[in-house]
Amino acid sequence: MKKIAIVTSGGDAPGMNAAIRAVVRYGIKKGLEVYGIKRGYAGLLDEDIERMTFASVGGIMERGGTILRSSRCPEFVRKETRAEAAEVLRRNGIDGLVVIGGEGSLNGAMFLGQEQKIPVVGIPGTIDNDISMTDMSLGVDTCLNTVVDAIQKLKDTATSHERAFIIEVMGRTSGYIATVSGLVTGAEAIIVPELPVNYEELGNKLLEERERGKINCIVVVAEGAASAYTVARHLEYRIGYETRITILGHIQRGGSPTSFDRLLASRMGVAAVDALLRGETSVLTALNGGKIVTVELDEVLKEKKKLDMELLNLAGLLS
Numbered sequence: 001m002k003k004i005a006i007v008t009s010g011g012d013a014p015g016m017n018a019a020i021r022a023v024v025r026y027g028i029k030k031g032l033e034v035y036g037i038k039r040g041y042a043g044l045l046d047e048d049i050e051r052m053t054f055a056s057v058g059g060i061m062e063r064g065g066t067i068l069r070s071s072r073c074p075e076f077v078r079k080e081t082r083a084e085a086a087e088v089l090r091r092n093g094i095d096g097l098v099v100i101g102g103e104g105s106l107n108g109a110m111f112l113g114q115e116q117k118i119p120v121v122g123i124p125g126t127i128d129n130d131i132s133m134t135d136m137s138l139g140v141d142t143c144l145n146t147v148v149d150a151i152q153k154l155k156d157t158a159t160s161h162e163r164a165f166i167i168e169v170m171g172r173t174s175g176y177i178a179t180v181s182g183l184v185t186g187a188e189a190i191i192v193p194e195l196p197v198n199y200e201e202l203g204n205k206l207l208e209e210r211e212r213g214k215i216n217c218i219v220v221v222a223e224g225a226a227s228a229y230t231v232a233r234h235l236e237y238r239i240g241y242e243t244r245i246t247i248l249g250h251i252q253r254g255g256s257p258t259s260f261d262r263l264l265a266s267r268m269g270v271a272a273v274d275a276l277l278r279g280e281t282s283v284l285t286a287l288n289g290g291k292i293v294t295v296e297l298d299e300v301l302k303e304k305k306k307l308d309m310e311l312l313n314l315a316g317l318l319s
């Protein structure tokens with residue numbers, strides 16, 4: 001193996017740059033030429049590829065987003081398009097590829113490996129923490145810190161004005177961000193797609209708490225469960241006190257990565273290069289009980305990561 005390339009695809013996540021830096025610098029130290037593919041799979045099809053150097057990844061670890069930029073490339077679901085992409089890689093003499101992205105991007109990576117026979121290693125990069133067989137993905141920890149900071153600020157106002165705040169957080173179909181952010185901010189309720197919600201029961205519980213003297217009320221709702229507006233419509237008339245809605249939106253995806261994400265990205269970047277050098281393909285670097293391992297991409301993509309219900313129980317127990 002002489003030339004490898006790296007691409008970031010799908011939704012951006014903090015930590016992607018730290019992973020790019022690790023792949024580039026470690027790859028060069030291992031005697032490889034390392035190339036960066038711009039704008040995800042779309043840039044690959046456009047042959048938007050440039051040589052990376054030790055210096056070109058200087059000062060990027062602390063930056064959110066991805067310096068390679070990212071895109072959605074819907075036509076990548078077609079086999080012919082992926083064959084074109086593989087042809088671009090072969091034409092450029094690239095014999096190994098690292099893909100950083102979420103579930104969709106990793107599906108693309110799996111096809112490039114299994115169907116197009118390109119040696120490929122994935123790195124999980126998504127704030128949603130919905131990739132199975134890895135304890136964490138890049139960006140999850142940073143996102144949680146952003147969300148917790150925002151909820152804490154809203155709680156100040158909720159307390160001062162004795163209001164209820166319904167806060168909608170991201171996570172696509174996963175309730176992980178809602179569960180953990182709700183747990184560590186002591187939210188009064190957490191609504192996730194993994195569990196049906198009974199608004200009547202919830203309204204009664206919040207009302208009782210108010211009557212017992214709780215002066216603020218934070219409800220965290222995962223975007224995949226319901227919109228904050230829907231929740232407010234169901235709760236406001238039941239609890240009878242003023243509610244405010246906040247949809248945190250894309251601030252959750254940006255920002256300088258936390259030390260946890262920088263460390264995870266650095267370890268996974270190195271592990272990805274090592275995996276390619278060992279001749280592994282169609283695998284994902286994963287965090288498993290503190291260790292970085294590789295797992296088969298097709299196993300990873302068989303099912304979505306399940307929400308740990310213990311966390312939800314814990315939140316309920318302590319709030």
Ligand code: ADP
Nearest residue numbers: 010011072073076077101102103104105107108
């Ligand atoms: P994420 O990687 O963050 O989950 P997307 O789901 O939008 O983001 O996927 C990113 C890109 O990955 C898509 O635009 C497409 O190019 C590619 N992709 C998604 N799903 C598949 C699939 N089933 N097969 C092949 N490529 C896919």
